Amino acid sequence: MIRVLIADDHPVVRSGLAGMLAVEPDLEVVGEAADGEEAVALATGLRPDLVLMDLRMPRMDGAEATARIAREVPGVHVLVLTTYETDTDILRAVEAGATGYLLKDTPRDQLVAGLRAAARGESALSPSVARRLVQQLRGGDERLTTREQEVLALVARGLSNVAIGRELYITEATVKTHLLRAFAKLGVDDRTRAVTVAIERGILPGA
Incomplete structure (x- = not known):
């Protein structure tokens, strides 16, 4: 069973994700956080297998929360799930230690597959994100x-x-x-x- 913590400042999004994951036999939502600080606190207390992390949140953003979790709660993987795909956002999340980076318009089956891969420590990247990373890393x-x-x-x-x-x-x-x-x-x-x-x-x- 993969234990998942959902971190997103929109209650409707959290509820929708929890409902979507509830029908998967190997996934269990063990907690929900409304901001980055709460995400770090719950990750520390619950020690889920995976945190599904939004980027833009109050009090502490997703990239900083990801870095804190990577540093303070080793073994907990973070999969960024966001509507944002700017170069700065992507690189900050990757450098913070995120296992993957998916966009919220990712089809359900791909999202669930990416979630399972991230829980195993494997990287999951949306195609558009992968392209942006390539462009960013191109220094000639x-x-x-x-x-x-x-x-x-x-x-x-x-x-x-x-x-x-x-x-x-x-x-x-x-x-x-x-x-x-x-x-x-x-x-x-x-x-x-x-x-x-x-x-x-x-x-x-x-x-």
Whole structure:
């Protein structure tokens, strides 16, 4: 059972999401937060598997709340679900440690699939968000950094984000950031495809 905390300042949105997730046999909504501070407090107390996080909220915004949760409640994944897809919003959320970034107009089946993937620590990105990340990371050079290549090589060996963090002496949130940046540069949205494309391009050695 995947335990989910919903953080959104609109009661109707929270209610709608809770109702949508209630019909899924493997998902359980364990709490609702109306702002970022409440999201951090509930994440600390309830320790859900996943926080479904809005970005624009009073008292503390979603990016700051994501960073606090990543720092103070390790093991709790955050999936940003927002109407906003500006470059600044996306990069702030990713750098804060968000596992994924989906838009509120994402079709229901894709949202639920993304939620399950994020709960496993896998990245979930809306296609338009992935494109914006690619554009943002284009500084005239889309090559993977040495660290991004190291992370992908360990993904290819079948290691989880936690295990990769241990291997490279970095936090799980940092592993996710490197993965999301690698996904954006490779134009993919999941781990398996990232490894496949990296091998095809000669970035990683083939089997």
